[in-house]
Amino acid sequence: MPEADVRRQASELKFRDPAKARALAEKLARLCEAIGREPIQVMHVCGTHEQAIAKYGLRTLLPKPLDLIMGPGCPVCVTDLPEVDEAVALAEDGKLIATYGDMLRVPGTSKSLAEAQAEGARVEVVYSAAQAVELARSTDEDVVFFATGFETTAVATAAIALEDALPGNFSILSAHKYVPPAMELVAQIPQTKVEGFLAAGHAATITGWGIFEDLVERFGIPVVVGGFEPLDIMAGLVRLVELIRDNSKTVVNMYPRCVTRAGNTVAQQQMWSVFRTAGGMWRGIADVPDGSLRLRDEFAHLDARKKYKIDISRLLQHAPSALTEQCICGAIMSGLATPTDCALFGKECEPTNPVGACMVSSEGTCKIWYQYGGHPEL
Amino acid sequence: MCLGVPGRVLTVNGLLATVDFWGVQREVRLDIVDQPVEVGDYILNHVGFAIRRIPPEEAEETLALYEELLKEAESDMMAADLRGELEATAETEGGGGDDA
Ligand code: SF4
Numbered sequence: 001m002p003e004a005d006v007r008r009q010a011s012e013l014k015f016r017d018p019a020k021a022r023a024l025a026e027k028l029a030r031l032c033e034a035i036g037r038e039p040i041q042v043m044h045v046c047g048t049h050e051q052a053i054a055k056y057g058l059r060t061l062l063p064k065p066l067d068l069i070m071g072p073g074c075p076v077c078v079t080d081l082p083e084v085d086e087a088v089a090l091a092e093d094g095k096l097i098a099t100y101g102d103m104l105r106v107p108g109t110s111k112s113l114a115e116a117q118a119e120g121a122r123v124e125v126v127y128s129a130a131q132a133v134e135l136a137r138s139t140d141e142d143v144v145f146f147a148t149g150f151e152t153t154a155v156a157t158a159a160i161a162l163e164d165a166l167p168g169n170f171s172i173l174s175a176h177k178y179v180p181p182a183m184e185l186v187a188q189i190p191q192t193k194v195e196g197f198l199a200a201g202h203a204a205t206i207t208g209w210g211i212f213e214d215l216v217e218r219f220g221i222p223v224v225v226g227g228f229e230p231l232d233i234m235a236g237l238v239r240l241v242e243l244i245r246d247n248s249k250t251v252v253n254m255y256p257r258c259v260t261r262a263g264n265t266v267a268q269q270q271m272w273s274v275f276r277t278a279g280g281m282w283r284g285i286a287d288v289p290d291g292s293l294r295l296r297d298e299f300a301h302l303d304a305r306k307k308y309k310i311d312i313s314r315l316l317q318h319a320p321s322a323l324t325e326q327c328i329c330g331a332i333m334s335g336l337a338t339p340t341d342c343a344l345f346g347k348e349c350e351p352t353n354p355v356g357a358c359m360v361s362s363e364g365t366c367k368i369w370y371q372y373g374g375h376p377e378l
Numbered sequence: 379m380c381l382g383v384p385g386r387v388l389t390v391n392g393l394l395a396t397v398d399f400w401g402v403q404r405e406v407r408l409d410i411v412d413q414p415v416e417v418g419d420y421i422l423n424h425v426g427f428a429i430r431r432i433p434p435e436e437a438e439e440t441l442a443l444y445e446e447l448l449k450e451a452e453s454d455m456m457a458a459d460l461r462g463e464l465e466a467t468a469e470t471e472g473g474g475g476d477d478a
C-alpha cells in the first residue's frame with residue numbers, strides 16, 4: 001500500500017468517523033463566517049486538551065478566524081518558584097521528597113529537585129499520594145509528599161489525608177491549585193479577548209459544570225465542558241462558537257458521560273474538609289486570589305509547612321539565569337503568546353534541556369508543541 | 379494529570395476494587411467515587427482513585443480513545459500519561475481475580 005494511503009487510513013482511524021469530523025469543521029467555518037469578524041478567540045484550560053489538539057492536528061481543521069489557545073491548564077507549569085524552592089530546601093535538609101515525575105525538572109529559583117537530587121538530596125517519583133504513604137511506611141526517614149495538581153489530583157491527596165493511621169513520618173507540602181479562580185483572572189486580563197472557554201471534562205467531573213455558572217454570569221463569557229476525543233473537541237468548539245454567535249451567556253455540558261451539574265459531591269466534600277483556598281502566585285501569570293489549596297489547621301500535623309521550618313532564603317540568593325529571564329511561559333498561559341513567539345523555543349529550550357516549566361511537563365504547551373511538531377500552519 | 383482512565387470493576391472489597399484495564403488488573407481505591415460501585419461497573423480512575431462511576435450505556439464510547447492510545451509508542455505523550463495513570467494504581471496480588 002502506498003505510504004499516503006497508510007497515513008490516510010491512520011488518520012481516519014483516529015477520527016473513526018472522518019465524515020463527521022469534516023462536517024463539524026465545515027459547520028465551524030460557516031459559524032465563523034456568520035459572525036463575520038476575526039479573531040474569534042476561545043481558550044481551553046487543560047493540558048490533555050492541548051495534547052489531543054496537537055496530536056490529531058485539530059488546528060489544521062479550524063477555520064482561520066477561530067483562534068484556539070491554551071490557558072493556564074498545566075498544573076506543573078503554574079507551580080510557583082518559591083513552592084519548588086520549599087521542596088528543594090526540605091530535600092536539602094534531609095527529608096525524602098516524594099512527588100509526581102514532572103515536578104523533578106521544574107526550575108526553582110536557583111535549582112530544580114533533579115539538581116538537588118544530583119547533589120545528594122533524596123527525591124522519589126510517585127504516581128499517587130498512596131504510593132508516597134507506602135514509601136513513608138517503608139522507611140524511618142521523614143517523607144514529604146510534594147503535592148501538585150488541580151482539583152482532580154487534590155481530591156486524591158485529600159482522601160489520603162483523611163486516612164486513619166498514617167505513619168508519623170509522612171507529611172504533605174501542598175502546591176495544589178484550584179482552576180475556576182484562574183479562569184476568572186484570565187477573563188479579566190485586559191489584553192486577552194477570550195470570548196469563550198472550553199473547560200476540561202475531567203476536572204469538571206469533580207467540580208460539576210454548575211461551578212462555571214458564576215463565571216458566566218459575572219464575565220459574560222460562555223463555557224462549554226468538553227471531552228478529549230478529537231470529535232468531542234470539535235463538537236465542543238461548534239457549540240461554543242454557536243453560543244458566541246448567539247451572544248448566549250450560558251454553560252453547556254458536552255461531556256455528559258462524565259460530567260454532571262453537581263459533580264462528584266463526595267470528592268468535593270472530602271477536598272474542602274482537608275483544603276481551604278488561599279491566594280498565591282501562579283507562576284508567571286499573577287497572584288490568583290483563592291487559586292491555591294492549602295491544608296486546613298485541623299491537618300497541621302500533616303502540613304510540612306507547620307511541621308518543619310522551611311528556610312528558602314539561601315535559594316533566593318541566586319538570580320535566575322539570563323535564559324530563564326527570557327522565558328515567556330506566563331504570557332503563553334495567559335493567552336497572550338504562543339510557544340513559537342519565544343526566541344528560545346526548540347533552540348536553547350527543548351524537552352531534554354528545558355528553560356521553563358512549559359517545556360518540562362507533558363501538559364505544558366511548549367513541550368506539547370515541540371513533541372507534536374509545533375503549530376501546524378493552516 | 380487530568381486524564382483519567384476507564385476500567386471495569388472485577389471485585390469490590392470495602393473501599394478497594396480490583397479493576398481490569400485492558401487485561402491489566404489493578405487495585406483502585408473507592409474513597410471518593412460519586413456512586414456505589416458494583417462488580418461489572420465501569421469507573422474512571424485518576425491517580426489511583428475512582429473519581430466517577432461511568433453509566434454503563436456510556437462506557438463503550440468512553441473506552442474508544444483510550445484503546446487507541448494504548449497502541450501508541452512509549453514516546454507518545456498522551457499514551458505515556460495514560461500508562462502513568464495505570465502506574466498510580468497498586469498491582470494486584472497474584473494478578474488473579476475472577477476475570478471472565
Ligand atoms: S520555549 Fe522554553 S523558554 Fe520559551 S516560553 Fe516555552 S518553556 Fe519558556
